[in-house]
Amino acid sequence: DSGVTQTPKHLITATGQRVTLRCSPRSGDLSVYWYQQSLDQGLQFLIQYYNGEERAKGNILERFSAQQFPDLHSELNLSSLELGDSALYFCASSSGGAGNTEAFFGQGTRLTVV
Amino acid sequence: AQSVTQLGSHVSVSEGALVLLRCNYSSSVPPYLFWYVQYPNQGLQLLLKYTTGATLVKGINGFEAEFKKSETSFHLTKPSAHMSDAAEYFCAVKVGSEKLVFGKGMKLTVNP
Numbered sequence: 553d554s555g556v557t558q559t560p561k562h563l564i565t566a567t568g569q570r571v572t573l574r575c576s577p578r579s580g581d582l583s584v585y586w587y588q589q590s591l592d593q594g595l596q597f598l599i600q601y602y603n604g605e606e607r608a609k610g611n612i613l614e615r616f617s618a619q620q621f622p623d624l625h626s627e628l629n630l631s632s633l634e635l636g637d638s639a640l641y642f643c644a645s646s647s648g649g650a651g652n653t654e655a656f657f658g659q660g661t662r663l664t665v666v
Numbered sequence: 667a668q669s670v671t672q673l674g675s676h677v678s679v680s681e682g683a684l685v686l687l688r689c690n691y692s693s694s695v696p697p698y699l700f701w702y703v704q705y706p707n708q709g710l711q712l713l714l715k716y717t718t719g720a721t722l723v724k725g726i727n728g729f730e731a732e733f734k735k736s737e738t739s740f741h742l743t744k745p746s747a748h749m750s751d752a753a754e755y756f757c758a759v760k761v762g763s764e765k766l767v768f769g770k771g772m773k774l775t776v777n778p
Contacts, residue, residue, distance in 0.1 A: 554709060585765065595756065595768040608765045642709060644766075654700060655766055657709035 555579065558643050558658035566666055570631040573661045577624055577645030583607070584626040585646075585655055586618055590639040601626055602648070633665045668693040670757045672769035680777050685729075685744040687772050689757030692738065699740040700758040700766065701731055710756065716740060727751070752776045 555578035565571055577584050586598040588611075597610035601620035612618075615633075620626045630637060640662050644655035669692045679685055691697055698717050702710040714725025721733040727750075731742045740757060757769045 554711070556709075587768075594770045597765045597767065600765050610765060644710075654712045654715050657702075657711070659709045 554656040554658065556643060556645050556656050556658035558641075558661050560661060561659065562662050562664075564664045564666060565633060567633055567635060569633050569665075570629065571633065571663065573628040573630070573641055573643075573663075575626045575628070575643030575645075575658060577626070577643075578656055580647065581645035581656070582624065582648050583646045583655075584620055584624070585644040586612075586626070586628050587642040587644065588639045589642060589660070593639075595642075598628070630663070635665050638663055638665045668697060668759045668767055670699075670759045670767060670769040672757055672772050674772065675770065676773045676775070678775040678777060679747045681749055682746050685742070685747045685751065685774065687742040687755050687757075687774070689731075689740045689742065689769060690738050691740060691757075691759045693759060698760045699731075699733060700760070701725065701729070701740075701742050702756045702758060702768075703727075704754045704756065704771075706753075713742070713755075747774075747776045749776050749778065 557576040559574045582603045585600045588596045598612040600608040618628045640660045642660045644657045646653045646655045671690045700715045701713040704710045714723045716723050716733045724730045729744045754771045754773045756771045758766045760766050
């Protein structure tokens with residue numbers, strides 16, 4: 553158990569809909585990362601938050617947004633969903649800004665858009 | 667920008683054989699390098715990491731990796747494969763406090 557909790561584990565929704573994925577980081581970790589994993593694109597970095605502030609942005613679509621709350625949990629919002637958004641979405645957390653700290657991954661949320 | 671390359675997508679070895687998974691990185695500054703493993707239907711688990719210091723890094727489950735700056739490589743090895751090693755392996759690079767950038771992954775099959 554990595555200590556990172558993601559809910560829900562599975563989500564099935566229709567095209568055009570909006571969903572929210574939730575992540576609780578390990579106790580004490582200030583950084584949260586979101587990744588998308590699909591067969592054709594591999595593991596793609598979406599966005600990173602550090603102590604409530606956006607730290608780095610990757611290949612995140614404009615239809616997607618995220619935030620980190622004062623209690624450090626994070627949410628990833630996906631709207632106007634398309635079939636191609638079906639993927640495994642991972643959250644990871646690390647202790648902070650130092651580059652040598654590893655990220656701990658949650659079990660992921662499997663999103664299926666039908 | 668930093669990146670990692672894992673050539674190929676699938677490697678197959680016999681139980682008891684050497685496991686060698688290759689990773690080359692690109693970074694303009696000294697990188698931090700990581701290997702993660704993903705078992706089916708699970709999240710990624712850290713195998714080992716290189717930050718500074720000793721270039722031969724030992725990880726969990728008998729895996730190790732050697733950082734070679736001259737070759738910009740960080741290959742993962744295990745002397746003797748076990749059936750339980752069957753999984754997907756990802757090399758990743760991080761520069762400073764920036765994001766972790768992953769390679770495309772390598773699926774390891776272990777044959778009895």
